[in-house]
Amino acid sequence: MIELALLTGGPGSVRDVNSARVLATIREHGPISRSELIKKAGLSKATVSVIVANLLERDAVRESGKQQPARGRSRILLEFNSAAMTVIGVQLSDDRCQFVRTDLAGTILDRLDVEIDLSDPTEVPAALARAIRRLVRRPGGTVLGVGIGVPGRVDAAGRNVQVALSHDWHEVGLADELERALDLPITLTNRAKVAALGHLAAAAGSPADTRVGRDLVYLYLGDGVVSGIVTGGRLLVGHDGTAGDLGHVMVERRGPLCTCGTRGCLQVLVGGTAIATDAGLDSWEALQRAVAAGEPAALRAVRRAGDRLGMALGHLVVAVTPSTIAVGGPTARLGAPLLAEIDRAVRRCAPTAGPVEIVPADDDAPPRGAALLWLQRAGLLQ
Ligand SMILES: [Zn+2]
Known part of the structure; x- marks a missing residue:
């Protein structure tokens, strides 16, 4: 669980168990009156009152109109x-x-693209910090934390x-x-x-839907191959x-030697x-051109891949x-x-599996997913 640096200490902080419960209840059931909140959170009136005052002061919660019950005074x-x-x-x-800045539901509000030389890991933190500060300084609310998708x-x-x-x-302590x-x-x-989390949010239209039991695989294809697996809206990390x-x-017992040995x-x-x-062909660029032109040798190589x-x-x-790759x-x-070859091959290699759709990934999926994972780990997104 991540500690929220800007919301720490005392009642009203998200670290505080009761405050977290009040905040979660408001989030789930809001707009909600104080009396309903007391019932749903199962806390005393005095406790809820102190916590709400603090959350209001911190802008984590706001007043949104009034409710007029059948009897008695109207409730804020x-x-x-x-x-x-x-x-x-x-x-x-x-x-x-x-770099993207999102709200607490993962909706992208602002973005920044920066070139950073990744060849020397000792230089990367300072360059990253500079770019993040640029985004933090722009208007648009308090930044609670940063999720970073890295190679490796x-x-x-x-x-x-x-x-x-x-x-x-090797062993870069970036965090x-x-x-x-x-x-x-x-x-x-x-x-x-x-x-995988970012694509799921984009596909769902509403990022909150990542909570719903959704299963998706993101396949990264570069000179390396990595998959991201989301089951039931949660990213599988492994022990x-x-x-x-x-x-x-x-996949080929006598194939070429890999960097892993x-x-x-x-x-x-x-x-x-x-x-x-x-x-x-002698380059990746030549392959792209040959595939676009439909050259048979290039398409055969794509089929084998x-x-x-x-x-x-x-x-x-x-x-x-998964419903989608x-x-x-x-x-x-x-x-x-x-994509058509992958589709065909998956059907052939897993003939009894249910339908799975192979689609191009959303361009913002990696940074958006990094923000969503931060929110999940902070307990702000289920
Ligand atoms: Zn290997």
Whole structure:
């Protein structure tokens, strides 16, 4: 559970159990009168009165009109003031880092794109802090915390990047350093995994629907392959943070050697560069052009990649039974030809599985998902 730096200490703070209960009750049942609130929260009148005064002062709650009961005085109604509080979600990536500011339901209110050089992990926290401060300083409510989607493997608690082979990062304690610099609670997650939550929110139209039992897989295809798994609206992390690391599943026993030391890992065979090589082309850009032009050799290579992805995804589909697989990342730019092959391969490799839709991922899914995960871990979103 994240401690909310800006809402800490004493009654009215979200850390305080009774205050959290009052806030959650107002959020769920608001607009609500004080007397209803006392009943629903199961707390004394005096306790609720002190907590509400504090929440009003902190703008966490606001008055929203009056209710006239059949008898007696009119009652002032209270509602959760999600507009006064915001969260920042970030995706770190090589071409552009995406920063979004969302309300407490995950709706994007503001955004910023910044180029940050990720090659030296010692330089990254300062650059990140600068960009986050820019967004914090803009008008739009209090920022409660920051969720960051990073490349590589993150510990289950969301504090450290244990290893990001693509960027040669090892044990980078990004969360601690940023918390010191920004005085805001930070949580880290793998950018592809957390994108599953972001895509689900975008697909649902209303981000609050992420609470509903929804099951979705986000598939990141770059030179690495990672999946994000959401079951019942919650991101699956696993006891050691490695849930969904699909890229190192072996799909060809005598295949090429992978950076992990094993042969025939999925990501060595289906990464953008690998598909280009398989098609006899010298670059990823050449592959994109050839696929767009419908060249048979390129389409055959895409078919082989789709096949291998289907073999690995088929197992995941049977285990998780997602309604949707959202495909994002650089290799997903191959578009419909690749998605159609994945679709075909999943059906062939998991013939008894229920219907699953293969769709292109929402562009804002990774930073939005990072904000949503922060909210879930802070107990502000179920
Ligand atoms: Zn591997």
